[in-house]
Amino acid sequence: MIKDIIKKTKAYYCLDCGKCTAVCPVALFDGDFSPRRIVGETITREDKVLDDCRIWNCLTCKMCHERCPSDVNFIEFIRLLRVDARGEGKEGICSHGGAIQSLMKIMTAPNLNQKRLDWIRPDLKTSKDSEYLYFVGCLPYFDLFFSNIKANSLDIARSTLKILNLLRIEPQVLPNERCCGHDLLWSGDVENFKKLAQHNIAEFKKAGVKKIVLSCPEGYACFKSEYPNYLGKFDFEVVHISELLPDKLSSGEIKLKPVKGKVTYQDPCRLGRFSNIYDNPREIINSIPGIEFVEMKRSGKNAMCCGTSSWMNCTQYSKQIQLERLKEAKSTGAETLITFCPKCQIHFLCAQSEINYPEELKLKVIDLTTFLANALGGE
Amino acid sequence: MSEEKKDFKPKVVAFACHWCGVGKNEINAVEDFPDFKLIKLMCSGRINSALILKAFEKGADGIIAFGCPEGKCHYNFGNRNAAEEYKIAQSLIHLLGIEPKRLRLELDFFSEDGKLDSVIKEFVGGIRKIGPSPLRLINENK
Numbered sequence A: 001m002i003k004d005i006i007k008k009t010k011a012y013y014c015l016d017c018g019k020c021t022a023v024c025p026v027a028l029f030d031g032d033f034s035p036r037r038i039v040g041e042t043i044t045r046e047d048k049v050l051d052d053c054r055i056w057n058c059l060t061c062k063m064c065h066e067r068c069p070s071d072v073n074f075i076e077f078i079r080l081l082r083v084d085a086r087g088e089g090k091e092g093i094c095s096h097g098g099a100i101q102s103l104m105k106i107m108t109a110p111n112l113n114q115k116r117l118d119w120i121r122p123d124l125k126t127s128k129d130s131e132y133l134y135f136v137g138c139l140p141y142f143d144l145f146f147s148n149i150k151a152n153s154l155d156i157a158r159s160t161l162k163i164l165n166l167l168r169i170e171p172q173v174l175p176n177e178r179c180c181g182h183d184l185l186w187s188g189d190v191e192n193f194k195k196l197a198q199h200n201i202a203e204f205k206k207a208g209v210k211k212i213v214l215s216c217p218e219g220y221a222c223f224k225s226e227y228p229n230y231l232g233k234f235d236f237e238v239v240h241i242s243e244l245l246p247d248k249l250s251s252g253e254i255k256l257k258p259v260k261g262k263v264t265y266q267d268p269c270r271l272g273r274f275s276n277i278y279d280n281p282r283e284i285i286n287s288i289p290g291i292e293f294v295e296m297k298r299s300g301k302n303a304m305c306c307g308t309s310s311w312m313n314c315t316q317y318s319k320q321i322q323l324e325r326l327k328e329a330k331s332t333g334a335e336t337l338i339t340f341c342p343k344c345q346i347h348f349l350c351a352q353s354e355i356n357y358p359e360e361l362k363l364k365v366i367d368l369t370t371f372l373a374n375a376l377g378g379e
Numbered sequence B: 001m002s003e004e005k006k007d008f009k010p011k012v013v014a015f016a017c018h019w020c021g022v023g024k025n026e027i028n029a030v031e032d033f034p035d036f037k038l039i040k041l042m043c044s045g046r047i048n049s050a051l052i053l054k055a056f057e058k059g060a061d062g063i064i065a066f067g068c069p070e071g072k073c074h075y076n077f078g079n080r081n082a083a084e085e086y087k088i089a090q091s092l093i094h095l096l097g098i099e100p101k102r103l104r105l106e107l108d109f110f111s112e113d114g115k116l117d118s119v120i121k122e123f124v125g126g127i128r129k130i131g132p133s134p135l136r137l138i139n140e141n142k
Ligand code: SF4
Pocket: A020, A023, A024, A025, A026, A027, A035, A057, A058, A059, A060, A061, A062, A063, A064, A065, A074, A075
């Protein structure tokens, strides 16, 4: 019910101030898109909003909610509208022909027998009975699917495992973990999200793990808040890899070799605005000797989104957002843009692979786990 | 177990380039397989991993795709695209644990009498041996 959605997200408190639209990255380029107007129109003309294709264009980046003086939870508002719209048979426009949506739905099959562990090199140690689990998420799939833009998403997994081993953690890595369901949930598909979550919880229980380490901020935010929201008690400690590191780095327990260069950092929305983890990644970067770290103008709470979310509605505006952000990164003088979400990395690499992307704006885009693992030396 | 497989009617999807000779009149074998779906495309270049995954998601037990031979694509490079996409799809279904025999790309023949029938018969025969796709359960749960 739309009335309930308005109530639940406090949309009726909207002051029509327009702060949301002023900071919205989509509205910056798409004159048709305005969170302020979507809220206003929904309140006055409830029945029409589900037909409105604009509800699928929001990136759920939470920038608007961050600024709203009335604490209108716009992203939850959009998400719930999507659930209702999906109930009427509507959906967003799937990027990549819907391949990734199919992968997610295929993973709801109860009897899957995935072969997703080939990436674990012999020098990387895992175990069958550790209380730790490294939840790899969709990295094996991304690595393959985005091989055309050389995303090498599995570098993130290998680097994470290398770092964990250095911390004397030899985690379990499960052959049949599923996609965490984050994207299905945010595109309004609660039913399939729940199926994935139930499979994952069953796998975690079967493995007997207590602590789940993630390198993906979406999975992290999803386990931290959405699993308990939708499935009740989630009896596992959820840890982002960045939370394990600063202490060990400052105490000198982990030694790093110098790396020369100027870098900047893209806060992923699920790590920053969703999970309030801003300092850890910066401490990690700054602990690498020789590195010069520079902030972009919009950083931390104000960081601009990477332009696409949940593998849908990737439009010309997405490309414009990405270009704007890459320009901002480049203008810091950095030659490397450090990302901390496999999708931010994919999106920025994709934008740079466009045929007319200006050579002078090219940047190296690397995930922080990989960047750190390189500074650890060895392979 | 073998009894079960006898009852098993494989759902097979064929994506076929219009020009490579996979015309409807030629597929006599289809009559033997009620769950055979022929999807005609103007060129095998239309095939991509998204289409293949979608068909598996919807419960296909096997997917076979046809295109013109190397150098004979009417749009020049469509069949090369198909071959590249096929490779990605193969790797993706490997990750998912779907048996490799459920997917096949045939780019090496024009319409030779009867050959198509035998290729399809052989493919469906192979699927019969492996049994239903593990993904059928996604749809049966509904
Ligand atoms: S969540 Fe982000 S993209 Fe969506 S309306 Fe708010 S600022 Fe715009």
